[in-house]
Amino acid sequence: MVRVEGLTKHFRVGNRTIQAVGGVTFSIPQGAFFTLLGPSGCGKTTILRCIAGLEQPDAGEVWLDERLVYSHSRGTAIPPHRRDLGVVFQSYAIWPHMTVYENAAFPLEVRRRPGGEVRRRVREVLELVGLDGLEARPAPSLSGGQQQRLALARALVHAPKVLLLDEPLSNLDAKLREQLGRELKSIQRRVGVTTCYVTHDQAEALTLSDVVGVMTEGRLIQTGPPREVYAHPHDPFVAWFVGAANLLPGRLETVNGIAMVTTACGSLRCASPNGLSSGEVLLCLRPEDIKIVTDRPVTDGLNVWSGILEDVVFSGESSEAYVRVTGTTLRARGAGAAFPPAGTTVYVVFPPERCVVVPRGAAG
């Protein structure tokens, strides 16, 4: 279990004070994979460093496994090496002057564990990350992916209660990132270690995590399982940052229990009004939820707009279509070569249950 309560951290830069983290609260259940997701500079690393004890918060508390390790008001500050953590930071690579074995053994050596235990644990953990057989290799002779596996082995060798990972895959190429991501997730499940992961990559966050916390400008703005955050963003920033979205400003009105949003392109019935009944909102339409047809659908005319297909971009497994509807370009996604050629007049169909209403909050 990890609990962060009201965490706040400022930095002084010259004669200015900047707020890196402004009152962040979250908790990670035992064994869960939690990800802080947000753009560069939003405060993710600072939060991780505060959990690790490498940075002193200006306010708030940090609990690790029912133990208070930091409290500003109570004056508690347990030093990093006594927090029982495994850490993989982007910038702390493996130690180049050591072999694979020595790298993995180091955390146990500094804890003065007996030789037999060190050898056993190092063997177990190198096998876990798939580096068994490479014990005698100098660490710098490993590939980038192997070096990250070694960093993970070193973080797990002392069987910590909590694992902290700061963008551990960001220096790898796309294929390796995907493969190592899957491995990491499977290792995390097997070991059952409570994990706090940090990334700016929304696809990575959605695929790896049990729970995602979306951050911007030092604040945590929505927390939930990946599907929920993707399907029901509560905030314009979340809708925009997580996945691709068409975001149309509009006005929500509910008449006889039917929620309609009127936008510059027309009105759409929404079956997912997010608990709202009226007011200025954003309509969030995911590209994969927009259907494009060439024949006018036989319906009551609700949730069908006509437009001109401006452009089709083919990218292998899918295509993106850009449709112009009264001054706005909407993006739709379909399988393979699903769309007619550019220039065609088309009908755009929106299933009401996929028309998601997002409150136009302070960030919008």
Ligand SMILES: Nc1ncnc2c1ncn2[C@@H]1O[C@H](COP(=O)(O)OP(=O)(O)O)[C@@H](O)[C@H]1O
């Ligand atoms: N040691 C530091 N001194 C001054 N400013 C810092 C320091 N560390 C981080 N910051 C600032 O705090 C903000 C959050 O940084 P960081 O936590 O590294 O963001 P992220 O990891 O999300 O990219 C940024 O504006 C960054 O420039």
Ligand SMILES: [Mg+2]
């Ligand atoms: Mg960072």
